[in-house]
Amino acid sequence: xxxxxxxxxxxxxxxxxxxxxxxxxxxxxxxxxxxxxxxxxxxxxxxxxxxxxxxxxxxxxxxxxxxxxxxxxxxxxxxxxxxxxxxxxxxxxxxxxxxxxxxxxx
Amino acid sequence: xxxxxxxxxxxxxxxxxxxxxxxxxxxxxxxxxxxxxxxxxxxxxxxxxxxxxxxxxxxxxxxxxxxxxxxxxxxxxxxxxxxxxxxxxxxxxxxxxxxxxxxxxxxxxxxxxxxxxxxxxxxxxxxxxxxxxxxxxxxxxxxxxxxxxxxxxxxxxxxxxxxxxxxxx
Numbered sequence: 001x002x003x004x005x006x007x008x009x010x011x012x013x014x015x016x017x018x019x020x021x022x023x024x025x026x027x028x029x030x031x032x033x034x035x036x037x038x039x040x041x042x043x044x045x046x047x048x049x050x051x052x053x054x055x056x057x058x059x060x061x062x063x064x065x066x067x068x069x070x071x072x073x074x075x076x077x078x079x080x081x082x083x084x085x086x087x088x089x090x091x092x093x094x095x096x097x098x099x100x101x102x103x104x105x106x
Numbered sequence: 107x108x109x110x111x112x113x114x115x116x117x118x119x120x121x122x123x124x125x126x127x128x129x130x131x132x133x134x135x136x137x138x139x140x141x142x143x144x145x146x147x148x149x150x151x152x153x154x155x156x157x158x159x160x161x162x163x164x165x166x167x168x169x170x171x172x173x174x175x176x177x178x179x180x181x182x183x184x185x186x187x188x189x190x191x192x193x194x195x196x197x198x199x200x201x202x203x204x205x206x207x208x209x210x211x212x213x214x215x216x217x218x219x220x221x222x223x224x225x226x227x228x229x230x231x232x233x234x235x236x237x238x239x240x241x242x243x244x245x246x247x248x249x250x251x252x253x254x255x256x257x258x259x260x261x262x263x264x265x266x267x268x269x270x271x272x273x274x275x
Contacts, residue, residue, distance in 0.1 A: 007110030008117050008157070014219055016121045016154070020128055020147075022212040027132040029204035035137050035183060039144050042175065043128055046151055049167075057158040062243045065163050069244065072170050073255045077262035079175050083182045084269035090186050 013054035020047035034086055034096045038079065045075050117157055124150035137188050141179050148172045162237045 020043060027040030049068045056064025086096060093100045127147040131140045148171045155164035244252060 007113035011219075012117060012121070013154075013158075015216055016124070018212060018215050018219070019125055020151075022208045022215075023125065023128040023132060025211060026204055026208035029207060030132055030201055033137060033188075035179065035188065036132070036140055039131055039140055039179065042144065042171070043131065043147065046148065046167075046171070049163075050151055050154060053155055053158055053160050053163055057160060062239050063247065065160055065240055066244050066248050068163050069166065069240075070248075070251060070255060072166060074258065076170060076175060077258050079178060080262050080266045081269070083178060084266040086182065087186065088269050096186065096188065 010054065010058050014051065017047040017051040017054070020044075020050070032097050032099060034089070034098050037098065038082055038086070042075065042079070045071060113157065117154070120150045120153040120157070123147075124154070136190070137183050138180070141176055141183065144179075145172050145176050148176075162240050 024040045024042075024044035024047060027043065028037050031037060031040070049071055052064045052068050052071070056062065056068075089101075090096055124147050127143045127150065130143040131147065134140050134143060148167065152164045152167045152172075155161075155167060
């Protein structure tokens with residue numbers, strides 16, 4: 001169990017998390033439903049978490065995994081507030097389409 | 107030697123699983139199906155954490171993300187009655203541009219990382235992700251941020267309740 005990372009190069013983890021991050025970016029640009037956009041943001045956060053854990057494990061430094069812990073805490077708070085904003089938006093406009101928010105331009 | 111190969115295959119299978127379910131999150135029409143595919147992606151990422159020997163983060167990932175946050179998403183979708191395919195039509199040129207843009211971003215990042223030499227890929231010292239090592243770091247080096255995050259949670263809780271109230275006097 002000790003040498004179990006040796007088989008996998010670090011590059012593979014970098015490429016995997018880059019791919020997941022880019023899929024998240026594509027989701028934000030591609031969809032108009034605000035809930036799906038939130039989910040894409042979660043996906044991007046998870047991609048960065050994976051990168052932090054990979055670097056932490058290969059570097060032998062536990063601080064990276066503590067950072068992931070804090071990222072999860074901030075993400076949970078962000079999602080709670082964001083979904084509350086979404087509910088208020090639906091109550092006022094009867095849709096979760098982000099193009100409705102054009103009127104914020106004033 | 108065979109164990110190394112097994113690790114590689116596990117990584118590849120889990121990575122393929124994560125990427126495919128992430129793509130399905132974006133391309134599925136129904137929001138409930140999107141949430142379920144996102145849970146699948148989170149489980150695949152949890153498998154990668156276990157491959158990295160980060161057991162604590164893996165458990166927390168399942169409890170916090172696949173458990174709490176996804177239930178919150180499902181709850182809001184059911185509350186707003188959005189579990190049908192009511193996506194308004196978006197300009198196809200914009201969709202095309204979105205795919206091209208993110209693909210270009212992927213190519214640029216991977217290309218620039220190819221050029222970098224990863225001198226830090228040192229041999230791995232085991233057991234850093236175990237819960238006792240993490241607690242050692244968290245409660246000595248990062249004690250103040252840990253306490254401050256409770257204030258963040260309080261602010262988020264008050265904010266969510268204030269936003270959710272029907273009429274604020």
